[in-house]
Amino acid sequence: MEYPEIDAYASMDSPIHRFDPRAKIVSFTLLIFSFVFVNEIRIALLGFLFSFLILLISRLPLAFALKRIRMVFFFLFPLLLVMPLTVEGREVLNITGISVSFDGLIFASLIIIRALAAVTLALIMLATTRFDITIKALYALKVPGTLVQMLMFTYRYIFVITDEFSRMWESMECKGFRLKANYHGLSIFGNILGMIIIKSYDRTRRVYESMVAKGYSGKPNTLVHLHMSTKDYVLSTCMVGIAIFVHVYQLMFTV
Amino acid sequence: MIGAVEAIRVKGLSYSYSDGTKALEDIDLTINEGEKVVVVGPNGAGKTTFFLHLNGTIKNPGGDVWVFGKKISDLKIEERIHQVGVVFQDPDDQLFMPTVFDDVAFGPVNMGLDEKEVEMRVHKALSKVGLEDFEEKVPHNLSYGQKKRVALAAVLSMEPRVLVLDEPTANLDPKSRADFINLIIDLNEIDGITTIIAMHDVNALPALADRVYVLNKRVVAEGSPREIFSDWSLLKENSLEAPDVFKLFKVLNCFGYSSDDLPLSFDEAVEILTRTIEGTEGHIHLHIHEHTHKEISDVMNSYNHHRNGKE
Numbered sequence: 001m002e003y004p005e006i007d008a009y010a011s012m013d014s015p016i017h018r019f020d021p022r023a024k025i026v027s028f029t030l031l032i033f034s035f036v037f038v039n040e041i042r043i044a045l046l047g048f049l050f051s052f053l054i055l056l057i058s059r060l061p062l063a064f065a066l067k068r069i070r071m072v073f074f075f076l077f078p079l080l081l082v083m084p085l086t087v088e089g090r091e092v093l094n095i096t097g098i099s100v101s102f103d104g105l106i107f108a109s110l111i112i113i114r115a116l117a118a119v120t121l122a123l124i125m126l127a128t129t130r131f132d133i134t135i136k137a138l139y140a141l142k143v144p145g146t147l148v149q150m151l152m153f154t155y156r157y158i159f160v161i162t163d164e165f166s167r168m169w170e171s172m173e174c175k176g177f178r179l180k181a182n183y184h185g186l187s188i189f190g191n192i193l194g195m196i197i198i199k200s201y202d203r204t205r206r207v208y209e210s211m212v213a214k215g216y217s218g219k220p221n222t223l224v225h226l227h228m229s230t231k232d233y234v235l236s237t238c239m240v241g242i243a244i245f246v247h248v249y250q251l252m253f254t255v
Numbered sequence: 256m257i258g259a260v261e262a263i264r265v266k267g268l269s270y271s272y273s274d275g276t277k278a279l280e281d282i283d284l285t286i287n288e289g290e291k292v293v294v295v296g297p298n299g300a301g302k303t304t305f306f307l308h309l310n311g312t313i314k315n316p317g318g319d320v321w322v323f324g325k326k327i328s329d330l331k332i333e334e335r336i337h338q339v340g341v342v343f344q345d346p347d348d349q350l351f352m353p354t355v356f357d358d359v360a361f362g363p364v365n366m367g368l369d370e371k372e373v374e375m376r377v378h379k380a381l382s383k384v385g386l387e388d389f390e391e392k393v394p395h396n397l398s399y400g401q402k403k404r405v406a407l408a409a410v411l412s413m414e415p416r417v418l419v420l421d422e423p424t425a426n427l428d429p430k431s432r433a434d435f436i437n438l439i440i441d442l443n444e445i446d447g448i449t450t451i452i453a454m455h456d457v458n459a460l461p462a463l464a465d466r467v468y469v470l471n472k473r474v475v476a477e478g479s480p481r482e483i484f485s486d487w488s489l490l491k492e493n494s495l496e497a498p499d500v501f502k503l504f505k506v507l508n509c510f511g512y513s514s515d516d517l518p519l520s521f522d523e524a525v526e527i528l529t530r531t532i533e534g535t536e537g538h539i540h541l542h543i544h545e546h547t548h549k550e551i552s553d554v555m556n557s558y559n560h561h562r563n564g565k566e
Contacts (some may be wrong), residue, residue, distance in 0.1 A: 071492075132353030132393065143431030152353055159395035160347050174425050206348040213312045214413065215336040223370055 006123075009060050010130040016058035021137035022233040027239035028125040034243035035117045040250050041106055042115045047246060048062045051120040060125050066122055072119045076112045081082045086180055106188035131155050153207075157200070165200060260288040262417050263309060263339075264450045267273035269307045270304060278304045280473040286451060288323075288416070291443050293464035294423055295483075302453040303344070306419050308408040309341035309451070324414070333366045337476045339390045340415030343435055344422040344491070347394075347404035355381070355397075356390035362413035368432050376386040379414035381405075382439060388393040400431035407438070417449040418432040418442060424456045458498045459485075469493055501525045510541040 010017070034045035043117065047231050055065055084092075089103025122194075133157065139148045203227060208216075278301040282440045284290050294302055294349040307313040308320055311327045320327040322338045330338070337493070340362075343349055352358040359380055363373040369379055381387055384404040394402060403423070410418065411427040423439065424432045442448045449475065452463055460480060467483045469476040471493050476483060483502065514531050518524035532539050 004433055026539065048450075049496065057375060082346060132357070135353055153351065155353055156351055156394065158461040203348060206345065207351050209312050210341075210343050211351060213307075213336065213341045214362040214409065215332045216361075217365070222352065223373060225361060 006126050007129065007131045007134075009064060009127055010133075012059055012126070012128075014057060014059040015235070016054060017236055018126060018231075019128070020226060020228050021129045021133050022115065022141055022226060023228060023232045023236040024125055024129065025134070025137055025141065027243075028121050028235040030235065030240055032118045032121050032241045034246050035121070036114050037065050038114060038246060038250060039110065040253070041110045042112065043246060044110055047119070048113050048117040051117045051124075055120055055124055058128050064129070065120070069116060069119055070117060073112070076115055079108040079111055080105070083111075086233055104178055135157065136222060136224045137226065139163065139222060140226060145219055157203075160203075161196060161200060165196055167190075258321070262286050262288040262290070262323060262387075263451070266319045266321075267318065268305075268308060268315070270301075270308070270315055279308075280468075282474055284468060284474055284477070286330040286417075286449060288449050289443070289447055290449055291440075291463055291465045292449075292451045292468065292472050293460050293466075293480075294451065294468045295455070295457075295460070295493075295495055296370050296453075296470040296475075297398060300493075302470055303421055303516055304423055305451065306451075307468065308340055309417070309419055310526075311335050312341070335364055336413050337366060337416070338415060339417045340410035340413050341489075342407050342410050342423065344425060346399070346406040349406040350394040350402060353393060354390065355386075355392045355394065357410045357439060358394070358405060359412045362409060366413065376412045377408075380408040383411055384408045385434070400435075401425065403549070404436065404438075407435075407459065411442075415448065417451065419451045421453050422455070423452060424454060424459050426473075431433070432456075432459070439463060456518070457490060457496050461498065461523070469495070481517065484519065485517075487560075491557075491560040492538070497558055502554070505554045505558070506551055507541070508553060509547055510543065512539060512541055513546075 014236075024225070031051075033053070035044065038044045038047060082105035083155060084100045084102075085098065087101050087104030087107055089101040091099045092102045092105070093100040129137070132155070135148060135152050138151070139145075167193070179189060256542075258336055258455070263284070263286040265282050265284050269277075271277050281558060282305065294305070296302055304313065309322075310317060311320070311325075311330065312327070316328070322330070322335075327335060332502075350358045352361055356377055359377045360373050363376050368376070377390065378387075381389055382408055386401065386404055386408065388509060389397075389401070389405070394405070397405065400531040407423075415428055418439075420439065423435055427435060440462060443450045450463070454460060454463070464480050466478075467478060467480050468474055469483065469489065476486070477488050484501050487497070489495075498519050500518050500523070502522055504512075504514070504527075512531075514527055516527060518527045
């Protein structure tokens, strides 16, 4: 089974990889929010192109990035079919009484482009830093401890649970089980999921015990060694600048 | 050993699970500093539950555990984890941090040590278990044996005076198993750490035990490995076994071989055999009499109780 390794290419080298993780998280988050709140399609398109440019600079393999971005596109694609029919506005086509609106088309495209820009940025942010460092950066940024710990355990145990699942799956296949979309197949699949939950529940108890045995008292405790350099300040200032500029530009042209 | 400082003292410890099942009943035992003690007992005998009491992970007002003369419930967390470190069976349960470094640093950070000291301890603990330069690795990329060693390092970094290990040799390949056993022996003999181990691996037991406790919800027996393994009815009642070498020499005794001690391990067997043969002018004499067959089948029956009466 394939591991969901978002940080498989974190050990590469590029200006984005070298960007201080804390500054990266802050400036990328601001950029994401900025691009998502744009409501002019041309500016949204520029935002998307900018995200794509950063993707190129980050040197992440395009196949790796596109595979993930594609999934979001498939998820949003139906909007392109539905919105022209539902949003009122200038008519471009009239197919036997059903009107296809131009505004609907534009609105759907706007949503999709903004989403793709945001996902591309989020992907670059997560894929260019080792996930454990991302977690530490969040910790250093004073993100609430419970959240940091949830992320930490998700990251650690998703692999353990994936392994557990594939072992169970293999043993079922060894006994002749083939998943079919019928009642039997689905009920068996339900059982295996239930089993995973029970096993995880037992494991949480054992993990908690071993944490207590090492003096855990509720706080996430790790050492963080991160240092901001001049480059990091310059890069983050530029990015924050772009995030703000996009909205100033939009104000100037829409007023 | 180093005088007779009491490392662990347990008095009248009882514990029941939340569903009412009795896990431990009236446990009394004392372990001195520097000792190597092995706890044996069938599955579900409460060994793991017992171990969780030794460093106060299970808070149990119904029983008293003293660590170096202090009651465990009175100790602060930092003190408690510094006195007794517990290594559990499944390393995936213990390596819960994103990287090896974070895992090994977890205990020391909780003890409130400063960064330099934490880093030093992580480095020291990792080199102790032979995993230098593993700091940045993530646990899911390690082999089972490596995970097991990281789990040990994560406890050693707290520099505990007593080390408790649950099934340290389970699921390891022979080489990793031998390495792990030698590591534990070194920790005991060189670093003077008191070790308490639960294990089913009887062939490895003699090397790791000065003394053995048989635990089956209560302390059933206590003694040297030789005493415990000689008592076949005790072994039978508690689903335990004796080392193969030990059983083989019992059979040799029936053939007329006589030696004062029965060996518990392969190395010991070689040593005893050599000594006996040298002492009897270069050869030993084995023979079969009429009663020999009867004696052998008695030995086989008493020690092969796991075969369910199959001859």
